Amino acid sequence: MYRLKIVPDDTDINFMGPWKYTFGLSMVLIAASIAVFFAIGLNFGIDFRGGTTIRTEATQPVDVGAYREALAPLNLGDIAITEVYDPSFRDDQHVASMRIQAPDDGEAVSPAVLAQVQSALQGVDPSITFASVESVGPKVSGELVQEAILAVLAALGAVLIYIWLRFEWQFALGAVAALVHDLILTIGVFVILQLRFDLAIIAALLTIVGYSLNDTVVVFDRMRENLIKYKQRPVLDVMNLSLNETLTRTLMTSFTTLIALIALFVLGGDVLRGFVFAMIWGIFVGTWSSIYVAAVIVKLLGVKRDWGKGGDKAGTQFATSSSK
Amino acid sequence: MLQFSLWKRALVILICLAAVVFSAPNLFYDRVERHNDAVAQIAAGNDTPELQAERALWPDWLPSDTINLGLDLRGGAHLLVEVRVSDVYADRIDALWPEVRDLLRTERATVGGVRRMPSDDPGVLRVAIGNAEGMQRALEVVRTLSQPMQTLTGIGQQDLDIHEDNGQIIVTLSEAERLATDDRTMRQSLEIIRRRVDEAGTREPTILRQGADRVLIQVPGVGSADEILDLIGRTARLTFHPVVRTTSNGNEAPGPRQVVYPAMNEQGVYYVLEQTAVVSGEQLTDAQPTFDQNGRPAVSFRFNPAGARAFGLYTAENIGNPFAIVLDNEVISAPVIQSAIPGGSGIITGRFTIEESTQLAILLRAGALPASIQVLEQRTIGPELGQDSVDAGKVAAVVAMAAVLLYMGLSYGFYGWIANVALMMNVAMIFAILSLIGGTLTLPGIAGIVLTIGMAVDANVLIFERIREELRTARGPARAIELGYERAMSAILDANITTFMTAAILYALGSGPVRGFAITLGLGIVTSVFSAIFVTRLIIVWWFERRRPKTLNL
Numbered sequence: 089m090y091r092l093k094i095v096p097d098d099t100d101i102n103f104m105g106p107w108k109y110t111f112g113l114s115m116v117l118i119a120a121s122i123a124v125f126f127a128i129g130l131n132f133g134i135d136f137r138g139g140t141t142i143r144t145e146a147t148q149p150v151d152v153g154a155y156r157e158a159l160a161p162l163n164l165g166d167i168a169i170t171e172v173y174d175p176s177f178r179d180d181q182h183v184a185s186m187r188i189q190a191p192d193d194g195e196a197v198s199p200a201v202l203a204q205v206q207s208a209l210q211g212v213d214p215s216i217t218f219a220s221v222e223s224v225g226p227k228v229s230g231e232l233v234q235e236a237i238l239a240v241l242a243a244l245g246a247v248l249i250y251i252w253l254r255f256e257w258q259f260a261l262g263a264v265a266a267l268v269h270d271l272i273l274t275i276g277v278f279v280i281l282q283l284r285f286d287l288a289i290i291a292a293l294l295t296i297v298g299y300s301l302n303d304t305v306v307v308f309d310r311m312r313e314n315l316i317k318y319k320q321r322p323v324l325d326v327m328n329l330s331l332n333e334t335l336t337r338t339l340m341t342s343f344t345t346l347i348a349l350i351a352l353f354v355l356g357g358d359v360l361r362g363f364v365f366a367m368i369w370g371i372f373v374g375t376w377s378s379i380y381v382a383a384v385i386v387k388l389l390g391v392k393r394d395w396g397k398g399g400d401k402a403g404t405q406f407a408t409s410s411s412k
Numbered sequence: 413m414l415q416f417s418l419w420k421r422a423l424v425i426l427i428c429l430a431a432v433v434f435s436a437p438n439l440f441y442d443r444v445e446r447h448n449d450a451v452a453q454i455a456a457g458n459d460t461p462e463l464q465a466e467r468a469l470w471p472d473w474l475p476s477d478t479i480n481l482g483l484d485l486r487g488g489a490h491l492l493v494e495v496r497v498s499d500v501y502a503d504r505i506d507a508l509w510p511e512v513r514d515l516l517r518t519e520r521a522t523v524g525g526v527r528r529m530p531s532d533d534p535g536v537l538r539v540a541i542g543n544a545e546g547m548q549r550a551l552e553v554v555r556t557l558s559q560p561m562q563t564l565t566g567i568g569q570q571d572l573d574i575h576e577d578n579g580q581i582i583v584t585l586s587e588a589e590r591l592a593t594d595d596r597t598m599r600q601s602l603e604i605i606r607r608r609v610d611e612a613g614t615r616e617p618t619i620l621r622q623g624a625d626r627v628l629i630q631v632p633g634v635g636s637a638d639e640i641l642d643l644i645g646r647t648a649r650l651t652f653h654p655v656v657r658t659t660s661n662g663n664e665a666p667g668p669r670q671v672v673y674p675a676m677n678e679q680g681v682y683y684v685l686e687q688t689a690v691v692s693g694e695q696l697t698d699a700q701p702t703f704d705q706n707g708r709p710a711v712s713f714r715f716n717p718a719g720a721r722a723f724g725l726y727t728a729e730n731i732g733n734p735f736a737i738v739l740d741n742e743v744i745s746a747p748v749i750q751s752a753i754p755g756g757s758g759i760i761t762g763r764f765t766i767e768e769s770t771q772l773a774i775l776l777r778a779g780a781l782p783a784s785i786q787v788l789e790q791r792t793i794g795p796e797l798g799q800d801s802v803d804a805g806k807v808a809a810v811v812a813m814a815a816v817l818l819y820m821g822l823s824y825g826f827y828g829w830i831a832n833v834a835l836m837m838n839v840a841m842i843f844a845i846l847s848l849i850g851g852t853l854t855l856p857g858i859a860g861i862v863l864t865i866g867m868a869v870d871a872n873v874l875i876f877e878r879i880r881e882e883l884r885t886a887r888g889p890a891r892a893i894e895l896g897y898e899r900a901m902s903a904i905l906d907a908n909i910t911t912f913m914t915a916a917i918l919y920a921l922g923s924g925p926v927r928g929f930a931i932t933l934g935l936g937i938v939t940s941v942f943s944a945i946f947v948t949r950l951i952i953v954w955w956f957e958r959r960r961p962k963t964l965n966l
Contacts, residue, residue, distance in 0.1 A: 295914075
């Protein structure tokens, strides 16, 4: 029977050899992401900065200039209008998305204003329908920012504690450093591409955390096992061995997940696209960071070599049983 | 080797069968939904042949729970409003003033003249008295207005905080009473909003209290959030009318400026009323369930100053005449005025049970929204956009599934297809559980399912890779399979527990669509571990017991 094999059975790739360069690259990318975050800033959606987004659909082609002109007399402040395109649209389906600033009084945009906007747009093109109209007041958006930050911090904290309990503190720090790396790089990409950053992207970020962690934990699990099995071998060797042993699994899982995500990216419609993009990006950085951030940090922090000698029973029960 | 006790096998098979049976209705979503609608209609007493035909679209004996589609998939309106609970303090305090004044007037000799002083905080009543020596007596008298709290949390506390400040009497609601009032305000607002949304006859509205002072309203299938806003911002119709006469003829022609309203709880009883109301529900500041002097359940109510004045004048002039308490054009009751009611508070008696008096109190308060509301968030999703999202999500999920199945099959051959069976079971389980718990599927939720399809094979990949490794060293295939499962377990558990934690956090801290994503992701983790560990294992053990292969071609 034909078998697809992406990785030969016995690989011996020196993953950790160039660790200084790869770790350096990660650090540079983190610094660059932070720099662009402060220099350019994220393109926040209404979830986080308040305002209104309106998605229009028309049978006539979108004329951004005419839309803008029609809305100008309403004095709504900064209005961003973009045409949306997706291969799944019908020939006579022309979609535009516009964003209106939030008023300063804490309320969402008033129904009266929305009605004015809608009639102004229908004046331009009577075929316009409003596929979605969403308003978020600044009061709520401020809270959503807080909740989002809280959610990410809580996730990182929970991971730190769990890995610390199940492994060792070096592993916990390594795993969390890898996650922070993934988050910062993802935010960096969103800044550079100016993709809209909204509540769904926070969900994507936490999924990246979950995925990256999944990957890191599998690698760590094998490292722990091998560190016990080969007590005398240098740490870098053991890490390389573990990475080679888990390579097939790493790639298999990355591939299947990528296949699913790419299907969603291409076919899932434009509403989800930013969200799916974040996750696809996360698969790459998550896989990378498991090796070149998490493992390197564990190496840098120094790792315990006398596993299984008393203590830590709870944390190493599976590992000790397989070292028999 | 490969121990798998009979009861465990039976359980696994049972769970898989249940997953298939309970997820099946989602494959026929439209039919099942129409069936369910018809069943609900028939249960409500509308039995027509058309409804019976609709009902027959899906057999009654099959499970008929389906996944709820979120607003982003079904289309509809979403509103988050804040109730300004502190509005109520001012109303309560205003309503207290006439009572305070009347009480102090009876003590005029010691207290002197009584004047209400301006207050920066509308929730504070400041009263100046003419005779400073009478302050102790004045406080004593005013304190008789304070009642012990009736709520569970406020036991032993008074509802009013009354003290002296710079020669003035300060009356405010006590902290405990404010909390209780806030809570009551929120319950009233929810009740009013619910009543009004229900009245519109929309399908399955969701009306939830969020946090201390917010209400979330989601109504599927409404064209615009504005429609809901019009509805819940509408004036309430609670009015007090003079009664002209009672009648049993609902079609009786009333005189000029008169109306005929039916009685709420009595069939065939109608009241002819003066059209002009003496006072209306907007002037009611409070209504509480209570008991009358005979210990029967009743409802006490209190008007604001304007209402109290009108009510007092009217009752003084019409002793012995009935007046009608009208809610939504129906007469709740029409008691006879026994005496003038000057303080603006009174009691409604009737043939109430305790539940009814409680409900009536809520309804009376519900006459007008107890506090103004502010729209914080408002979203309208058109049904077409939702349908487009569902269609796109379906296609993406099917393609993703097919690609992953093919890829697994190519990579692991026969074993890959075993994992694929588990993967399909996994998806069935997610849908079954979502249907049974009445979970809501949102657009990010679809993404969660697709992601799960991609990641679910991870546990099987870990196991297969481990078996491959063990095959090189272990004694025989049976041992290799056993060791493969055993040694892959720690990685599987650690990896999935950590991912599950992030899903749980997302659920706890997220809202709306994000929460929908967290649910599918979290469920997907649980079901994928179950299907990888138990379902594939069951199939492999089965196959192994029948074939007893000497080698594994993994």
